[in-house]
Amino acid sequence: MIDLLICYDVATSTEGGAKRLRRVAKACTAHGQRVQNSVFEVSVTDVQLLHLRQRLLEVMDADEDTIRIYRLRQPREKFVEAYGKDHYTDFSEPLIL
Amino acid sequence: MIDLLICYDVATSTEGGAKRLRRVAKACTAHGQRVQNSVFEVSVTDVQLLHLRQRLLEVMDADEDTIRIYRLRQPREKFVEAYGKDHYTDFSEPLIL
Numbered sequence: 001m002i003d004l005l006i007c008y009d010v011a012t013s014t015e016g017g018a019k020r021l022r023r024v025a026k027a028c029t030a031h032g033q034r035v036q037n038s039v040f041e042v043s044v045t046d047v048q049l050l051h052l053r054q055r056l057l058e059v060m061d062a063d064e065d066t067i068r069i070y071r072l073r074q075p076r077e078k079f080v081e082a083y084g085k086d087h088y089t090d091f092s093e094p095l096i097l
Numbered sequence: 098m099i100d101l102l103i104c105y106d107v108a109t110s111t112e113g114g115a116k117r118l119r120r121v122a123k124a125c126t127a128h129g130q131r132v133q134n135s136v137f138e139v140s141v142t143d144v145q146l147l148h149l150r151q152r153l154l155e156v157m158d159a160d161e162d163t164i165r166i167y168r169l170r171q172p173r174e175k176f177v178e179a180y181g182k183d184h185y186t187d188f189s190e191p192l193i194l
Contacts (some may be wrong), residue, residue, distance in 0.1 A: 003145045005102070005167060007104065007132075007133055007136045009133035009136070009181075010136055013163035015154075024171070035104075035163075035165060036104055036163055036165065037100075037106055037118050037138075039104045039106070044123060054126075055176065057180060058116065060180065060181055061181075062180065062181045062182070063181075063182060064180040064181075065134055065182070066132075066179065066180070066182055067180045067181055068133065068136065068177060068178070068179050068180075069178040069179075070102060070167070070169065070176060070177050071170060071176040071177075072167065072170070073168060073169070079167060079168040080165060080166065080167050081150075081165070081166040081167075081169075082163065082164070082165050083153070083154060083157065083159065083163070083164045083180045084106075084157055084159045084160075084161075084163040084164055085159070085161065085162070085163055086190070087162060092170065
């Protein structure tokens with residue numbers, strides 16, 4: 001699996017922008033999770049990456065928005081620090097309830 | 098040098114949030130560049146990282162904001178894809194004018 005960070009820059013002050021963000025979020029969270037309002041960590045196969053990239057390019061407004069896709073170092077959790085109110089759950093670890 | 102991606106999640110709809118984002122941007126762009134409204138790519142030494150992290154933690158409102166710091170794979174440009182309106186300039190490459 002390929003670990004990716006997807007950063008989507010969009011003006012959510014417009015109705016169209018908010019709608020595009022919802023669509024991007026839907027496409028990304030199918031393969032991972034939303035770690036910030038417009039930042040997503042996903043794990044995909046090569047084929048899933050092709051489809052996801054195509055979907056993101058369909059949804060975005062290239063004149064208004066920016067998408068940046070970073071290939072993350074693995075294991076991901078070793079290379080990230082998080083501060084503040086955080087919603088991250090590591091679903092690849094066993095859940096202890 | 099350590100290549101980092103700094104993602105700052107802040108509600109800029111409040112005056113305080115917009116001000117914090119300006120301060121975070123100032124601290125980050127001292128070591129790199131703003132690639133999206135609240136996403137920064139920076140290159141720092143170990144010592145600079147200590148100071149930058151401390152500055153970010155001072156500026157942020159931990160009850161409202163989120164900061165995520167990713168260590169990027171190097172060479173950075175090999176592991177990032179960018180789409181849409183983009184403001185990135187690779188200052189580590191020779192500038193051809």
